[in-house]
Amino acid sequence: MKGMATALTETQGTTVWRRPGKYLVFRLGGEDYGFPVLKVQEIIQWMEVTRVPRMPDFVRGVINLRGKIVPVIDLHARFGLPPASVTARTCVIVLQVQRETGLLVTGVVVDEVTEVAEMPAENIQPPPEFGARVSTAFIAGVGRAGGQVILLLNVEKILDHREWTSVEKVLGEKEQAHE
Amino acid sequence: MLRIKPVKGQASELIQAFVGEYRQLVAETQAILDGLTRSGDAPCHLDVDALMRLRRMIHALRDGSSFLGFPRLAAIARVMAEVLHVHEAPMTARVLTVAQGQLLMRGCQLADHIVESVEAQQREPSMEAELAGFAKMATDLGFLWEVQPFAGASSDVPAESDAAPPEMSDDEKVERLLTEEVAPASPEPASLAVDTPPGAAVSDMAHLFVQDAEEILDQAEQNLLHLEAEPERLHDLLRQFHTLKGNSGLMGYAQMQRISHGLEDVLQHARDQQTALGPDTVGLFLKAVDALRRCVTALGKSGVCFVPDYEDWLQRVEAWAGVSTAISQPSPVVEAQSVAAEAQAPAESREPAEPLGPAAATREGIRVSVERLDQLSDLSGELIVATAVVTHLSECRRGMDAERFERAFRQLDQLASAMQSLSMTMRMVPIERAFRRLQRLVRDLSERTGKPIELQLIGGETEADRRVIELITDPLIHMVRNAVDHGIESLEERRRLGKPETGTIRIEALQRSGEVWILINDDGRGLQRRKILEQARARGMIREPSALQDEEIFNLIFEPGFSTADTVTEVSGRGVGLDVVRKNVEQLRGRVAVQSVEGIGATITVRIPLTLAVINSMIVRVGAEQFALPMHAIRELLQPTQADVHRTANQGEMIYLRGETIPLFRLADLLTIEGAVGCAGEGMVMVVEDGERRIALWMDEMIDQQRVVVKSLGDSLGRITGVSGASVFADGRVHLILDVPGLIRIAQERAR
Numbered sequence: 001m002k003g004m005a006t007a008l009t010e011t012q013g014t015t016v017w018r019r020p021g022k023y024l025v026f027r028l029g030g031e032d033y034g035f036p037v038l039k040v041q042e043i044i045q046w047m048e049v050t051r052v053p054r055m056p057d058f059v060r061g062v063i064n065l066r067g068k069i070v071p072v073i074d075l076h077a078r079f080g081l082p083p084a085s086v087t088a089r090t091c092v093i094v095l096q097v098q099r100e101t102g103l104l105v106t107g108v109v110v111d112e113v114t115e116v117a118e119m120p121a122e123n124i125q126p127p128p129e130f131g132a133r134v135s136t137a138f139i140a141g142v143g144r145a146g147g148q149v150i151l152l153l154n155v156e157k158i159l160d161h162r163e164w165t166s167v168e169k170v171l172g173e174k175e176q177a178h179e
Numbered sequence: 180m181l182r183i184k185p186v187k188g189q190a191s192e193l194i195q196a197f198v199g200e201y202r203q204l205v206a207e208t209q210a211i212l213d214g215l216t217r218s219g220d221a222p223c224h225l226d227v228d229a230l231m232r233l234r235r236m237i238h239a240l241r242d243g244s245s246f247l248g249f250p251r252l253a254a255i256a257r258v259m260a261e262v263l264h265v266h267e268a269p270m271t272a273r274v275l276t277v278a279q280g281q282l283l284m285r286g287c288q289l290a291d292h293i294v295e296s297v298e299a300q301q302r303e304p305s306m307e308a309e310l311a312g313f314a315k316m317a318t319d320l321g322f323l324w325e326v327q328p329f330a331g332a333s334s335d336v337p338a339e340s341d342a343a344p345p346e347m348s349d350d351e352k353v354e355r356l357l358t359e360e361v362a363p364a365s366p367e368p369a370s371l372a373v374d375t376p377p378g379a380a381v382s383d384m385a386h387l388f389v390q391d392a393e394e395i396l397d398q399a400e401q402n403l404l405h406l407e408a409e410p411e412r413l414h415d416l417l418r419q420f421h422t423l424k425g426n427s428g429l430m431g432y433a434q435m436q437r438i439s440h441g442l443e444d445v446l447q448h449a450r451d452q453q454t455a456l457g458p459d460t461v462g463l464f465l466k467a468v469d470a471l472r473r474c475v476t477a478l479g480k481s482g483v484c485f486v487p488d489y490e491d492w493l494q495r496v497e498a499w500a501g502v503s504t505a506i507s508q509p510s511p512v513v514e515a516q517s518v519a520a521e522a523q524a525p526a527e528s529r530e531p532a533e534p535l536g537p538a539a540a541t542r543e544g545i546r547v548s549v550e551r552l553d554q555l556s557d558l559s560g561e562l563i564v565a566t567a568v569v570t571h572l573s574e575c576r577r578g579m580d581a582e583r584f585e586r587a588f589r590q591l592d593q594l595a596s597a598m599q600s601l602s603m604t605m606r607m608v609p610i611e612r613a614f615r616r617l618q619r620l621v622r623d624l625s626e627r628t629g630k631p632i633e634l635q636l637i638g639g640e641t642e643a644d645r646r647v648i649e650l651i652t653d654p655l656i657h658m659v660r661n662a663v664d665h666g667i668e669s670l671e672e673r674r675r676l677g678k679p680e681t682g683t684i685r686i687e688a689l690q691r692s693g694e695v696w697i698l699i700n701d702d703g704r705g706l707q708r709r710k711i712l713e714q715a716r717a718r719g720m721i722r723e724p725s726a727l728q729d730e731e732i733f734n735l736i737f738e739p740g741f742s743t744a745d746t747v748t749e750v751s752g753r754g755v756g757l758d759v760v761r762k763n764v765e766q767l768r769g770r771v772a773v774q775s776v777e778g779i780g781a782t783i784t785v786r787i788p789l790t791l792a793v794i795n796s797m798i799v800r801v802g803a804e805q806f807a808l809p810m811h812a813i814r815e816l817l818q819p820t821q822a823d824v825h826r827t828a829n830q831g832e833m834i835y836l837r838g839e840t841i842p843l844f845r846l847a848d849l850l851t852i853e854g855a856v857g858c859a860g861e862g863m864v865m866v867v868e869d870g871e872r873r874i875a876l877w878m879d880e881m882i883d884q885q886r887v888v889v890k891s892l893g894d895s896l897g898r899i900t901g902v903s904g905a906s907v908f909a910d911g912r913v914h915l916i917l918d919v920p921g922l923i924r925i926a927q928e929r930a931r
Contacts, residue, residue, distance in 0.1 A: 038224070050913040051804065052892075053850035054899060062892065062915075064907045069890050098222055098277050 019140065020121040025150055026093065026110040029081045031133070033110075034117065034143060034150045039095050041105060043113055046090040060109060065094065072107035078158060079134045084111055097159055106159050117145040124152065191301060197243040198298045204236040205291075212287060215280050223275045234263050240290060251303050251310060252293045258313075259286040261322040282316050289313055321481070388430050389479040395419050395426075396472045397615050403464050404618045410455055417446045423471070432484040435474060441496030442467060460499070465619070467492065545645060547605045555605070558598045565591045603793070606646075610688045610695070611639035613652045617659055621684065624663045630670060631681040632663060638688035643695045647787055650767055651697070654760040658699045658783055659684060661757060666703030666781055676778070678702070694769075694811075695789055700782040706733050706775040733773040737761040760785075765920050768794070768809060768903065770869065796887050796906075796916065799865070800880040802852045805914055807887050807906055808865070812919035814873065815866040816881065831930055834864060834875045841866060843875040844926045849901065869920040876922070889916060901925050 023034035024043075049061040049072050058077035062069050072092055076083050089112040097104045127139040140154040205212075211229045225233070241256035262279050275283065289309060296304040399419045402412040420443040427435035442464065449456055456464070474486045486492060568587045572580075614636050621634040643651075667673075667682035674680065685700045708729065715735050737757050760783075764771050769787030788794065788811065796807035815836070817823075824843060825833045832843040843864065847853070865876045887906035892899065903918035 038222075048912060050905070050915065052896065052899060052915065053852070053901065055896070059896070062896070062905060062913050064911060064913045067890075067907065069892055069905045069907075069913060071892075071896050096222075103222075 019152075020119055020124065023117050023119050023143065023150065023152060024093065025114045025117050025145075026091075027112040027114060028075055028079070028110050029084065029133075032114070032148060032150045033075075034119070034152045035093065035095065035108075035155055036152075037116060039097060039155045041094045041096045044092050044094060044107070046086055046092060046109070063092070063107060065105075065107070068105070070094065070105050070107050072109060073158075074109050075158075076109075079138065081133065087111070095155055095159065097155060104159065108158070117143070117150065119143045119145065119150075119152070193247060194297060194301055197247055198294055200243065201236075201240055201294055204239055205287075208232045208236045212284070215275075215284055222277060223280045225275060230263060234260070237263065249293070249297060249303050252290060252297070255286050255290055255293070255310075255313065258317045258322050259283055259290075261317075262286075262320075278316075278320055282313075282320060282322070285313055285316060384430065385478065388426055388432075389475055391426060392423060392435075392475045392478075393472070395423050396468050396475065399423075400465065400468050400619060401615065403461055403468065404622060406456060406461055407458070413446060413450055413456075417443060417450060420446060427484075430484075432478070434486040434489050435471060435484060438467065438471065438486055438489070438492050438496060441493065441499070445496065445499045463495070463499075467496070545606070545608070551601065551605055555598070555601055558594060558601060562591070562594045562598065565594055599793075603644075604642075606644050607642040607789075608645050608648050609639060610641045610643055610648060610651075610697070613648050613655055614639050614686065614688075616652065617655060617686065620656060620659055621663065624660065628663060628669075630663065630667050632667060633681050633683050634659075635683065635685040637686065641688040641690055641695060643787065643789060647695065647767055647789075650763045651785070651787065654763045654785070655686070655697070655699070657757060657760055659686075662699065662701040662703065662781070666701035666705075668704050690789070695787050697785040697787075698782055699785070700780060702780040705777040705779055705781050706736065706773065707777065708732055711735055730772065730774075733775055734771075736773065737771060765869075768811070768918075793886055793888055794916070795884070797865075797884055798882040798914070799846070799863075799878045800882055801846045801850065801878050804850075804852055805882065806846075806850075807885070807914055807916045808867070809903075809916065809919065810884065812867045812869065813865055814868050817864050817866075819862070819864045819877065836866065836875075841873055841875045842926065842930060843877060844929065846876045846878045846922075848929070849876075849922055849925050867919045867922070869923050872923050872927075874923055874926050887914075887916065 019036065022037040024037050024040050025032055025034045027033075044065070047063055049063055051061040052059060052071075055061075058074050060072045060074045062071050064070075074083075075081075090109065091113050092107040092109055093113065094105060094107050097106075123144045125142045125144075127136050127141055129136065134151065138154055138157050139151050141152045143150040143152050208229075211225070211233055214229075215223050237256050237259045241253055241260055244250075244252035244256060259282075262275070262283050289306070292306070292309075293303055296302070399416055402416045402419070406412050406416070420439045424436055424439035424443055427433075427439060445460075445464075446456075470487050470492060474484060478484045565587065569584075569591055572584050572587055617636065618634060621632055625632040662684050663682075667684070668676065668678070670680060673682065679702075683702045685698075687698045687700075689696050711732055715732075737760060761771055764785055764787065767787045769785060771786075772784045773781060774784070775781035794807075795810040797810055797813060799806055799808055817836070819834065823834050823836070825835065825840075827833060833840045834843040862877055862879045863881045865878065865881070867874060867876055887908075889904045889906060892902070892905055899921075901918055901921040901924075902915050903921070904916045905913050906916055908914055
């Protein structure tokens with residue numbers, strides 16, 4: 001259990017990127033990305049999304065997941081990539097994150113889900129400081145698996161709904177100022 | 180205390196064996212523990228196998244260490260066992276929350292450390308800080324049932340090692356005393372053979388206790404308030420405190436038990452002597468009820484039972500009763516509790532006596548009559564039969580009789596709606612609940628302001644959805660405060676005006692056309708139109724005061740921060756309060772309106788739909804999208820012609836309707852939808868109203884009227900202005916439900 005204790009300090013420290021474990025790998029705009037499997041609740045087929053007005057454009061809308069209303073976000077738009085069309089392989093990865101208010105469930109549209117890859121700590125590098133297509137804020141680390149480069153994503157940052165609601169909040173504040 | 184104390188030579192052998200077994204078990208569970216580490220800040224899934232292995236390891240640790248007399252290790256193990264045991268139904272896979280995972284990890288680390296030291300020195304190390312930290316973590320999560328070993332109590336092996344018990348911090352003292360509070364029956368907290376019952380069972384019991392106690396205290400309060408007029412209520416009171424005493428004794432909440440016992444004695448005495456309780460005593464009783472209620476509220480949240488200022492209360496109560504002999508002499512435990520109460524008191528008093536917050540409400544249950552439950556089981560039985568009939572019919576489809584099939588289907592449909600409406604009625608509670616606090620509030624306010632006030636409550640039996648009752652309680656309080664402070668005049672003024680000296684506040688609840696109406700009326704001075712206008716103009720809220728109707732002016736009082744009070748009093752005047760009323764009422768899809776006659780009084784009318792789960796709505800289309808619009812907000816439908824629509828230079832579009840001009844907005848604009856109709860002659864116009872403002876909405880098509888089941892949009896999207904929820908339609912697609920007050924707010928923003 002000694003080994004365990006050191007591993008713990010390491011994860012608790014600043015080296016967030018070195019988070020070894022299994023990752024769900026998916027494609028987006030021709031590149032490979034990964035989400036920690038532990039954050040993935042399920043993967044579902046693409047389904048019609050109901051748009052929600054007055055939301056930032058990366059919020060695609062909401063879907064009905066077995067009677068629960070779940071928001072779906074578009075990673076292309078979130079990352080500032082050119083939009084992609086829906087194909088037979090388009091899926092929604094349903095993620096869950098623990099928040100003070102409870103478990104937050106959110107869907108994320110991706111082009112294609114490819115595999116689950118085991119990512120040992122030694123294969124994970126810190127995120128590049130520049131040069132990536134995607135803002136480094138979203139990248140937790142860069143993983144390597146069999147010659148393939150996988151951008152490991154920071155789920156919390158992507159699902160940071162304070163940012164989503166900021167649009168609505170700005171509007172709301174403006175309204176209040178008028179009242 | 181029964182404990183086998185191993186003799187010296189044997190001890191080291193036993194310890195070696197224990198350490199060896201522990202290491203072995205840890206090795207077996209290493210992979211699982213690593214998984215826990217790795218999961219970082221995600222909830223950790225444990226399958227049945229992992230759970231079994233972990234439990235085996237932890238139980239071995241617990242039993243071994245308690246046998247060998249390592250109380251700290253045993254206590255850590257017990258906490259860990261608790262973590263894994265919670266909600267233990269049969270053995271099923273379960274998810275540990277992040278905090279639980281961390282607690283488990285921390286426990287493992289500490290256990291490792293202690294075992295190492297035990298191996299080397301055959302005794303537990305003193306690691307007060309670490310243990311206190313762990314105890315805090317565990318207490319916060321509600322896993323700690325006994326803290327003695329953490330609170331600096333000495334380790335038994337070897338006894339001479341701790342000559343003087345380490346100085347305890349206040350926190351530790353409190354924690355230590357907590358233990359005795361929870362389990363006063365076990366004088367030897369370190370006797371480890373008998374475990375505390377599983378966490379789930381205890382908290383369920385505590386939960387039931389809280390629910391009961393709240394009810395009892397509410398009833399007791401009512402009885403106290405009416406005691407003067409109806410002395411026979413004394414018997415009820417006596418019974419209530421007796422029950423409370425019994426229940427809290429059963430749960431081992433010694434402080435509550437003793438206070439209620441004392442109060443019961445006072446009442447008993449009064450009954451035996453046939454004397455009435457004086458108003459002072461009643462006042463003190465009410466304060467005691469408050470203290471007990473605060474204690475119960477805290478208990479519901481934290482699982483810890485503390486009466487604020489316990490010692491004071493005990494003394495006071497015993498002094499009243501004059502029967503201190505009846506209550507046993509203070510035992511050491513009691514003294515210890517007083518210390519705890521002292522330590523706790525400042526923290527407690529800082530916390531205001533808040534009504535049950537949402538945190539506590541979420542876990543609250545509901546009382547359902549047996550009759551309704553019976554109906555529900557009958558209906559569900561019928562539903563099963565009806566489903567079987569349909570299944571049968573569809574199986575032998577060859578000779579299918581269309582008519583029989585249809586009949587079976589209709590039956591199914593009817594049963595489904597019957598069940599739905601029945602389950603709705605189960606959520607209904609009498610509005611009485613929201614009224615309860617008002618009696619007390621008015622009594623207190625009347626005392627504080629020196630205005631004699633009579634409160635009339637009418638229609639308390641009117642039922643509404645439980646959530647309605649929850650959300651309406653605060654607004655009612657605000658409106659009553661407001662009526663007392665701003666409405667009812669001072670005694671001198673009333674005398675001068677020739678009004679009855681006692682002011683009257685009348686609150687009436689009634690059901691009307693699918694809505695609950697609550698009317699709050701006072702016979703005070705009414706709203707002062709001039710003052711409101713002045714304020715509004717000063718704050719730039721209005722432009723053309725002359726064009727405003729009385730109703731519009733009065734509604735300004737619901738705006739955030741609005742106050743005409745010349746001075747901020749203790750009771751109200753800060754301008755918060757009435758905006759809460761509107762906010763909560765709108766959240767319930769209701770409306771508020773004010774009527775007032777200066778010098779005579781004011782009436783606030785609150786109208787709220789009976790239930791929140793299903794609404795009648797109009798399905799409308801805008802561009803390619805469909806929305807549900809609540810019917811109760813729709814006033815009129817019309818097909819616009821060129822002649823009706825007018826474009827003005829600076830006010831956008833207007834529509835003329837029987838001589839009235841109503842601002843016209845395109846729903847597509849408000850919701851930023853492209854591809855909707857553009858010119859008059861096409862589409863539909865709907866006049867909607869939020870109770871005060873009225874606008875016309877232009878949309879493409881009106882599709883159908885439908886009852887829709889309202890679902891929340893969830894936390895992630897936050898609150899969206901103009902959208903109140905979503906509904907899943909028969910085709911499985913999600914449709915948004917529009918929120919008219921929100922749309923009107925967006926429209927107003929656009930118009931500026």
